[in-house]
Amino acid sequence: MKLRVLYFARLRERLGCAEETLDCAGSTVADLVAQLQARGGMWAEELAADQAYRVAVNQDIVALDAALSENAEVAIFPPVTGG
Amino acid sequence: MKIMVQSAAFELGAEVDAMRRGRSDIGAIASFVGLARDMNDGSDVAAMTLEHYPGMTEKALAALVEEAQSRWTLLDVTLIHRVGRLLPGDPIVLVAVAGSHRGEAFAACEFIMDYLKTRAPFWKKEETPEGERWVEARASDDAAAMRWGKND
Numbered sequence: 001m002k003l004r005v006l007y008f009a010r011l012r013e014r015l016g017c018a019e020e021t022l023d024c025a026g027s028t029v030a031d032l033v034a035q036l037q038a039r040g041g042m043w044a045e046e047l048a049a050d051q052a053y054r055v056a057v058n059q060d061i062v063a064l065d066a067a068l069s070e071n072a073e074v075a076i077f078p079p080v081t082g083g
Numbered sequence: 084m085k086i087m088v089q090s091a092a093f094e095l096g097a098e099v100d101a102m103r104r105g106r107s108d109i110g111a112i113a114s115f116v117g118l119a120r121d122m123n124d125g126s127d128v129a130a131m132t133l134e135h136y137p138g139m140t141e142k143a144l145a146a147l148v149e150e151a152q153s154r155w156t157l158l159d160v161t162l163i164h165r166v167g168r169l170l171p172g173d174p175i176v177l178v179a180v181a182g183s184h185r186g187e188a189f190a191a192c193e194f195i196m197d198y199l200k201t202r203a204p205f206w207k208k209e210e211t212p213e214g215e216r217w218v219e220a221r222a223s224d225d226a227a228a229m230r231w232g233k234n235d
Contacts, residue, residue, distance in 0.1 A: 006136070008134060008136055008204065008206060009134050009206035009208070009217055010206070010217040052220070056136075056139060056204070059136075059138055059139035059142050059143075060142075061202070075136060075139065075204075077136070077204060077206070078206060078217065078220070079201075079219075079220030080200075080201065080202065080203060080204050080205055080206060080220065081205065081206050081207045081217075081218040081219070081220055082133065082135070082164060082175075082176070082199060082200065082203050082204075082205025082206070082207070083117055083164075083175070083176050083196060083199050083200045083203075083205070
């Protein structure tokens with residue numbers, strides 16, 4: 001399915017990508033993360049299982065087993081540090 | 084209710100006056116202002132830049148306030164968070180909560196800040212003598228949010 005994927009803060013800088021549109025072969029957030037990890041390099045490093053990052057689907061933070069939907073807005077970012 | 088994400092500075096007195104103006108049912112206003120410091124994790128900090136996720140940020144802040152309203156009876160809430168480049172001493176965030184009595188105002192003000200720290204999509208990048216660095220999330224912030232109990 002087609003997804004719009006956004007990256008923020010340290011992840012945006014390390015991955016060298018703020019936003020992309022991609023076709024996801026799977027149906028969950030974990031499937032998308034696995035697809036991104038498969039790119040290797042910084043993608044595999046930053047999205048490894050032991051890295052702390054958060055995923056939001058349509059602007060709500062979700063768990064890795066959350067389902068994706070066509071044209072969803074997915075955001076991947078480090079733990080937040082506002083306030 | 085006033086929820087703002089803005090680059091401009093804010094003024095606590097003006098915000099509290101605006102809450103009070105024209106009403107006499109408020110018995111207590113508790114407020115919190117978070118400031119940018121000149122030192123963090125052993126390094127001098129010359130400035131910081133706050134990045135956020137436009138769209139989600141506003142939704143997340145509104146959800147925090149809604150959650151506070153479901154837990155306490157509140158008469159008004161003002162929540163302002165700045166983004167962009169800030170210097171030491173600059174105000175970053177303001178929470179002001181109006182209630183009939185101090186108990187709910189104090190509690191809701193602290194609750195909103197604790198939840199904001201772990202749920203609102205803001206990220207700080209500091210300028211230090213060693214270069215720029217992203218601020219790491221703190222386990223103590225997770226612990227502070229956890230003590231209010233699970234809500235979802």
